[in-house]
Amino acid sequence: MTAKGISTEENILNVAREVFMRNGYSGTTMQQIADEAGINKSLLHYYYRSKEKLFGQIFAEVFSQFIPELGKIFMTDKSLEEKIRAFVDSYIEGFIRNPLIPIFVMQELSTNPQHLADLIRKSGIDPEMVIKMISESLKKEDLNIQDPRQFMVNMIGLCVFPFAAQPLIQRLIFNNDEKAYSKFLLERKHEVSEFLLNAIRKG
Amino acid sequence: MTAKGISTEENILNVAREVFMRNGYSGTTMQQIADEAGINKSLLHYYYRSKEKLFGQIFAEVFSQFIPELGKIFMTDKSLEEKIRAFVDSYIEGFIRNPLIPIFVMQELSTNPQHLADLIRKSGIDPEMVIKMISESLKKEDLNIQDPRQFMVNMIGLCVFPFAAQPLIQRLIFNNDEKAYSKFLLERKHEVSEFLLNAIRKG
DNA sequence: GTCTATATTGTGATAGAC
DNA sequence: GTCTATCACAATATAGAC
Numbered sequence: 098m099t100a101k102g103i104s105t106e107e108n109i110l111n112v113a114r115e116v117f118m119r120n121g122y123s124g125t126t127m128q129q130i131a132d133e134a135g136i137n138k139s140l141l142h143y144y145y146r147s148k149e150k151l152f153g154q155i156f157a158e159v160f161s162q163f164i165p166e167l168g169k170i171f172m173t174d175k176s177l178e179e180k181i182r183a184f185v186d187s188y189i190e191g192f193i194r195n196p197l198i199p200i201f202v203m204q205e206l207s208t209n210p211q212h213l214a215d216l217i218r219k220s221g222i223d224p225e226m227v228i229k230m231i232s233e234s235l236k237k238e239d240l241n242i243q244d245p246r247q248f249m250v251n252m253i254g255l256c257v258f259p260f261a262a263q264p265l266i267q268r269l270i271f272n273n274d275e276k277a278y279s280k281f282l283l284e285r286k287h288e289v290s291e292f293l294l295n296a297i298r299k300g
Numbered sequence: 301m302t303a304k305g306i307s308t309e310e311n312i313l314n315v316a317r318e319v320f321m322r323n324g325y326s327g328t329t330m331q332q333i334a335d336e337a338g339i340n341k342s343l344l345h346y347y348y349r350s351k352e353k354l355f356g357q358i359f360a361e362v363f364s365q366f367i368p369e370l371g372k373i374f375m376t377d378k379s380l381e382e383k384i385r386a387f388v389d390s391y392i393e394g395f396i397r398n399p400l401i402p403i404f405v406m407q408e409l410s411t412n413p414q415h416l417a418d419l420i421r422k423s424g425i426d427p428e429m430v431i432k433m434i435s436e437s438l439k440k441e442d443l444n445i446q447d448p449r450q451f452m453v454n455m456i457g458l459c460v461f462p463f464a465a466q467p468l469i470q471r472l473i474f475n476n477d478e479k480a481y482s483k484f485l486l487e488r489k490h491e492v493s494e495f496l497l498n499a500i501r502k503g
Numbered sequence: 504g505t506c507t508a509t510a511t512t513g514t515g516a517t518a519g520a521c
Numbered sequence: 522g523t524c525t526a527t528c529a530c531a532a533t534a535t536a537g538a539c
Contacts, residue, residue, distance in 0.1 A: 105504075105505090120326075120411065121324070121326070121407075121410070121411075123323075123324070123326045123327040124326040124411060126531080126532065126533090127532075127533065127534090128531080128532080128533095136505080136506095137505080137506065137507085138532095138533080138534085139505075139506070139507085139534085139535080139536095140504075140505060140506085142533080142534060142535075143504070143505080144504095146534090147533075147534080148532095148533065148534090200406070200409075200410045203403070203406060203464055203465070204324075204407060204410070206403075206465065206467055206468050207324070207403045207407065207467065208323065208324075208327060210467030210468055210471060211471070213467075213468055214468065214471040214472060217472060224472040224473045225473060228473065241498065243491075244487070244491070246473055246484065247484070247487070247488065247491045247495075249473075250461065250462050250465075250469060251458060251491075251492075251495060253461070253465075254457050254458055254460075254461030254462065254465075255454060255457055255458065257457075257461060257465075258453065258456070258457030258460060258461050259453050259457065261406060261464065262406070262409065262453075262456075262457075262460075264409050264410060264413030264416075265409050265413055265416055265417065266453060268413060268414070268417040269417060269420060269427045270427050270428060270431065270449055270452075281449065281450070284447070284450070285450065288446075288447070288450045288454075289454075292450075292454060292499045293499075295444065295498065295499040295500070295501075296495045296496075296498040296499035297498070298498075300503060308522075308523090329513080329514065329515085330514075330515060330516085331513080331514075331515095339523080339524095340523080340524065340525085341514095341515080341516085342516085342517080342518095342523075342524070342525085343522075343523060343524080344515095344516095345515080345516060345517075346522070346523080347522095349516090350515075350516075351514090351515065351516090
């Protein structure tokens with residue numbers, strides 16, 4: 098038990114999550130985690146047999162938080178416009194609460210893409226199904242979307258990118274003013290929805 | 301000299317570039333580079349005193365390839381529409397030729413954002429100037445852009461994201477068919493330009 | 504459960520022979 | 522310029538005392 102009344106096991110998980118998210122898998126050492134958790138290395142191995150297992154558990158947990166939304170949102174019979182708004186709101190809000198996730202996921206993505214793809218499949222989401230749902234909507238709604246896959250990548254990219262590139266954008270066009278960038282990100286919920294909807298509006 | 305007639309120094313640089321781009325800084329070891337270059341570790345240190353220096357040189361080189369465009373393109377007096385097309389074409393084409401760059405840059409971004417910001421500044425590019433140029437265009441062209449900063453992030457994000465997330469997207473919606481994904485990326489030049497222009501068209 | 508001590512291997516880096 | 526040998530230290534991981 099720690100000062101805050103949580104179990105050591107949970108404490109390790111919390112600290113490790115934070116360190117892994119800041120520095121990535123290979124940028125993190127067990128020593129670092131032990132130090133920040135106020136324990137020693139052996140205890141890490143006592144609870145989670147190896148660095149890889151510890152990381153794997155954390156990654157799956159973090160990632161799973163964010164996946165189910167996509168499926169739920171697109172498997173309704175609302176209009177595509179409503180679905181887009183719901184998706185953008187939900188994801189940008191989630192990233193604002195947890196801004197390290199995009200970078201964290203992308204780092205794992207480049208070193209271990211299969212791991213990620215497996216997690217998505219295991220979550221029950223079928224990306225091809227989402228694309229089919231978009232195609233269906235097009236028949237009813239007469240929107241300017243040639244390729245639903247392109248549109249999906251556009252939508253996700255617009256949500257993810259400002260968080261993945263935050264350290265750079267914040268420095269370059271916000272003079273490293275964190276508050277100003279937070280405001281910018283908040284405004285993005287509206288910006289991205291409107292941007293997407295304008296782009297696919299016929300005329 | 302190696303079999304291909306290039307100097308050892310250059311050979312090291314080529315191999316190191318590839319390995320660093322695949323695995324990131326902390327995911328790469330000097331041993332790995334030495335092995336793939338067919339030499340031993342000491343020789344790496346002989347030419348480039350430390351791992352950090354070797355990486356720094358490679359990163360600056362790779363990154364510099366891509367920066368100058370942004371400035372040149374936006375510092376002309378063409379219409380905004382033409383600038384957007386030129387930018388999107390130039391960047392997506394560059395990424396197709398060198399698809400690892402977005403991931404590589406983003407990895408460095410998360411561990412060493414200042415390094416990146418410095419390189420951009422050193423290159424003579426002033427992002428705030430680009431934003432001003434966009435604002436200027438808006439006075440003449442009456443486009444649907446409320447915040448030029450948001451628009452700039454949209455534009456860059458749409459170009460970068462499909463490459464940064466390639467390992468995932470390719471698996472999930474292209475059944476890991478590399479050819480199909482290449483085609484998708486090629487089509488993106490047109491897709492992104494049109495998407496951006498539709499979004500900012502008034503009406 | 505938690506610690507100290509230690510095994511084992513890997514890592515960046517240097518010295519010195521050729 | 523290139524190699525072998527080696528250093529100093531950091532890494533993951535385990536053994537065993539308490």
